[in-house]
Amino acid sequence: MRKNGGYFMESSIKIRIAEVQNYLREAEIDGWLIYDFLGLNRVSHEIFTFTGHLITRRWFYFIPSQGEPTLILHKIETVNFPKVPGKVRCYAGWQELFSILKQVLEGHARVAMEYSPQNAIPTVSFVDAGTFELLKEFIPEIVSSANLIQYFTCRLNEDQLQSHKRAAQILHEAQKDAFEFIEKKLQHNEPLTEYDVQQRIMKRLHDQGFTSHSDAIVAVNDNASNPHYAPTQQNFRPIQKGDCILIDLWAKEKKPGAIYGDITWVGYAGQTPPEQYVEIWEIVREARDLAVEFLRTNHAAGKVTHGFEVDEKVRQFIDSKGYGTYFFHRTGHSIDQDDHGKGVNIDSFETRDLREIVPGLLFSIEPGIYLETFGVRTEIDVYYSEEGPQVFTPQQNELVLMNV
Structure with missing residues (x-):
């Protein structure tokens, strides 16, 4: 439910992390990075249940092919994702956000996101150009999550x-x-x-x-x-x-x-x-x-x-x-x-x-x-x-x- 440009949400996840990780390993992908800001990423609504508290800041959820997932969100949003598996990393300023992203993504060379090369599949292309440019500083290869989306949400x-x-x-x-x-x-x-x-x-x-x-x-x-x-x-x-x-x-x-x-x-x-x-x-x-x-x-x-x-x-x-x-x-x-x-x-x-x-x-x-x-x-x-x-x-x- 949208209000004042954000979303009221109490979060719960709809996908099984272990199944996602098995899929990632078979596809030789190092992780799946889900990013959203004010509902920009429609796919996030297929993965999380959004009700409850207001979300107005950028957040990321990284599922590595092996190991614990990490939720990255602003400090004022810390009560909004109580049921998500994995660690929680909080930021306040943009420099801190960039630093956390670099740490979390380090060593993951091939990461899937809601991106489609040359916008070939518009229905799964939700990462804005600026965010893509930012993440390319930390991720050598960003690939499309189109097949992940299809398998786990469709x-x-x-x-x-x-x-x-x-x-x-x-x-x-x-x-x-x-x-x-x-x-x-x-x-x-x-x-x-x-x-x-x-x-x-x-x-x-x-x-x-x-x-x-x-x-x-x-x-x-x-x-x-x-x-x-x-x-x-x-x-x-x-x-x-x-x-x-x-x-x-x-x-x-x-x-x-x-x-x-x-x-x-x-x-x-x-x-x-x-x-x-x-x-x-x-x-x-x-x-x-x-x-x-x-x-x-x-x-x-x-x-x-x-x-x-x-x-x-x-x-x-x-x-x-x-x-x-x-x-x-x-x-x-x-x-x-x-x-x-x-x-x-x-x-x-x-x-x-x-x-x-x-x-x-x-x-x-x-x-x-x-x-x-x-x-x-x-x-x-x-x-x-x-x-x-x-x-x-x-x-x-x-x-x-x-x-x-």
Whole structure:
């Protein structure tokens, strides 16, 4: 909870130090240095529980590959981390802080931080340039903690997996209700807008105990050509017979640790959609299924799969159909307690995500093609288990057609 530029917090740690140290040794990394100032490092919130006292000064938590961790914090903050394992080193002035950092980090040549070379993975890049410059005086090599973050904060436990499954089912029911609502309104020639449908979806999700960081996308015709278009109370379009319709919705339960679901379905307000609309739908559907099959094949062969490889497979297929120029976003994103999580993205386009897809991760697969007059996207969520990829969001295999 933020107040006066800081955080009220009573600290407890959510990761097991011994497991982190085993990981560090296997990766030949000498330590993990977690740094935060006024909530700058979002990852710190995945590692510590923040409630209670006000934090307004810089703090560091260093987990060496061997030995005791060290917490470095200002003297006025000494009561704020009572449950953190390891030693506590306190500073008052900046010279003392620099001296303590030098002592604690001495002999550790390769240290991981929330940093990404050339900002390759923005979702894990939180160390500011000045702090990086300072620490380079003490650490010969600073490497990205991206894989550590993924392994220790993004993998779902069983309760979280069940939370995602519940979200997937509720979202599926909501999109089904939305298309049926559109059909009924059009059958009776009653006025209807994108915003009306969006608000119906959000009320339904709220009433069922779900929440979302933003409202659903309901887009007709060329509005769907903008992947992140969303209607507002001031900006919307009427829904009419003969319209191509895209609905993208995401939500999670209103409780701590809940995991998002995220789906996109498309339909046509009529029984005979335009030939090109059907063609594009079939391409994106096949591209979606190709991604899942690629993951299954690699898993069965015992091959490691990286995020960028799946995106390349999908992108090559769409390009082979002549529509590569019209697919201008990544194939998928990480999903955890945030709809756009901090794990591996299915991306070789916006970034080149070199992270491995490891068991326990959840991510979307959502290829799309966006032409001048309409856009088509299909989205499912893939949970990568020890047995391979699993999909708990019901898959759309045919266009939703309406009897209007």
